[in-house]
Amino acid sequence: MGTAASINPRIIEGLYCESLVLSDEVRGAFALSGRIDTLAGDDDEVRLALSCEALRTTTRMMHAVAWLLNHRAYFNGELSEFQLRRYGRLTDFPESDPEKLALLPAQTCELIRATERFHARLKRLDNGWREREATAPSAIARLRERLGLAARN
Template identity: 70%
Template structure:
C-alpha cells in the first residue's frame, strides 16, 4: 500500500485553479454543443443533457471539496468539521451509451473531469486513512487524565 497523500495549502490552491479552468471549459463546451441534426437528434440532445448535468455536478462537488479545504487552511473550519462535512462523495462516470453519441472533444472533456475527480478522491481517501490511525481527541484526553492521575499519586 502506498503512503497516504499529504494535503497542504499549495496543493489545494493549485487544484482549485485547475478545477476552475476545467469547470469553465465544461460550461463553454456544453453551451456550444446545443443543436443536433440527423435522425437521432433527440437521442443526441438527451445524451448531451444527461452528460452536461453529470459532468457539471461532478465538477461542483470537486470545487466544494476544495473550498472546504481552503476554509480549513484559512482557519474557518475545524478538522472535525472538515472530516464530517468535507468528504468527497463517489460520483458515477459518464454513461457509455450517452458518451458514444457525443463528439470526441466532448468525450475527452468528460473523461478529464472524471480523472480530476478521481485524483481528488485519492487525496481525500489518503488523508482520511492517515488520520484513521491517529488517536481520537477523546483518547488523547483520557491519556492526559491518566498521566495526571499517575503523577498526582
C-alpha cells in the same frame, strides 16, 4: 510504494486553479444555447445523451470546486477541522454512461473523462486524508492515556 502526499495549502491552491480551468472548459463545451440542435439535429437520443452528460459533468465539477473551497476555508482559518471533516466530504459520482458517450463527439468525451480523472484524484486525496487521521488516536483516547499515565505516577 511511496506515502501519499498530505493535503496542504499549496496542493489545494494548485488543484483549485486546475479546477477553475477545467470548469471553464466544461462550461464552454456544454453551453447549450443552440449547441444541442447543432450537434444532434433531429436525433433525440443524441440530445438526451448530451443533456445527461452535461448535467453529470457540471455537477461533478461543482462538487469538486466546493470541496476545494472548503479546504481553502479550512487553511484560511474560516472552518474548523471538525467542520471540514463533517461537511467537507467529497461525494461519489457514477462514471458516465458508455452508451451515451458513444453518441457524443470525441472532444466532448475526452473533456468528460478529464473531469472524471480530476474528481478521482480529489477522492483519493480525501480518502487518504481521512484514513490517515482515522488511525490517529481520538481526543478522548489521548485524554484517557494521559489520565492513565498520571494515575501511575
